[in-house]
Amino acid sequence: MLSLPQIELGELKLVVMSSPGSSIYVNGTLAGVGQATVFAPYGATLNITAAKPYASPSTRIVHLTSPGTIYVSPVPLTAYVTLRVSSPIPISSVEATINGTTLTWAVNGTVSLTAGIPYSIEITSASPMNYCTPESAVLVFPPGNSTFTFNCTLSVPVLELYSSIPASVTIATPTGTVASVNLTPGVPRYLAMTPGTYTLLSTTSVGGRAPLTLPISIGSPGLYAYNVTPPPAASVGVLTVYSNVPYANITVKYQNGTAVVSRIGSVSISLRPGVYLVSASAPGYVNVTKSVIVSAGSTMSVVLPLTPYTPPVHRVPLTRLIVIGAAVASRLRPRASGS
Known part of the structure; x- marks a missing residue:
């Protein structure tokens, strides 16, 4: 049993020391924080427990036979902190300083820290490309598994x-x-x-x-x-054919004469590389045909100018007219009398 600190009653003094911030319980009753002084009769049994957040409580049974001092401290728990990275570029590890200790911290790697203690974490550089702005934070980690995320902000x-x-x-x-x-x-x-x-x-x-x-x-x-994937090379060329006569018939043929397309006004068509014959025709105009070469990826425009058709004039030679005229005159001349 606990009693007031009166030496004349024959009680013994026991000083209990613990880590800062630890609550000290004697037989279930809070006796102090960080340190407690208790008095109990000779031979008393004391159940002394020290507890603290983020730590495992420690208990010690004391059979009091003499005054003295004992130490009872909670057992610190461990925080297992894993490095995560949010970055626009690949990062495999960082150079970090944790409460003054420098280490290379691999991405998804884990460091063991004491739970409940403030840690100053500085990320000074990243690998394999050190293009991130340094980052720092002060954090307290609970027991068990935790994560620290480094957010890479590009510096260049x-x-x-x-x-x-x-x-x-x-x-x-x-x-x-x-x-x-x-x-x-x-x-x-x-x-x-x-x-x-x-x-x-x-x-x-x-x-x-x-x-x-x-x-x-x-x-x-x-x-x-x-x-920057190089694109597929063009396999065709574009051929456009038209004439100065809006209603002209435009024809595109293979070199062997087989027709590819025939339209009124104009033609625009994609063709495989090769030689083609293009022609234009219209009533009252002279037909035009020419050969063109189409290349892959090329764009070609061909104008086929048509000229009006003029019928030929058939003229009779002058000498023939004179001969005919003489023959007619001889036939019409009257005969002389007596002949």
Whole structure:
């Protein structure tokens, strides 16, 4: 039993020490915080417990036979803190300082910390690309599993390049090439850039693909993402044929004479590369035909001018008229008498 601190009653003094903030209970009654002094008769049994948030309580049974001091402290619990990252660019690890201790902290990696203690966490850099603004926070973690999320804010403009096929990319300004990279299919590449205007050229050794040229403009810090997959090369050309006569019949034929299309006024058609015959005709005009070559990816316009048809004039030679006239005159001349 606990009693008032009166030595004359034959009670013994026991001082109980614990960690700061720990509540000390003696036989279930709160006796103090951090430290408690109790008096009890000789031979008394004392159940002493120290408890604290984020810690496991500790209990000690004391059979009091002499005055003294004992230590009873809760057992700190552990917080298992996992690093998560929210970032526009890939990050595999960060350099961190936790309460003055520096460590390399892998993404999804876990560090063990004492629960309930304030921790100053500073993220000073990131790998493999150190393009993030440093970040700091003061946090208290409960026992068990917890997470710390690093939100990467880009400190520089970053260019993301992606291609679904192997590609070689050059980035240039009017004064020369700034960067050249080779892209693996489906694997983005990231480049730190300075603000400005650039021309991007993406080429590939894959057959049937055409070069891709893009103008790009880089401004304030942030992510600038581009799909630079070289597009399929054009397999046809566009041919447009018309005449100066609105109602002319326009015909396009293969070189062997087989008709492809025939329309009044004009024709616009996509054709595979090759040689074609184009013609225009209209009543009262002279027909026009010419040969054209269509190339893949080309756009060609052909004008077929028609000229009016003039019928030929058949003239009789003058000598023939004179002969005929003489013959007629001889027939009409009267005969002399007596002949």
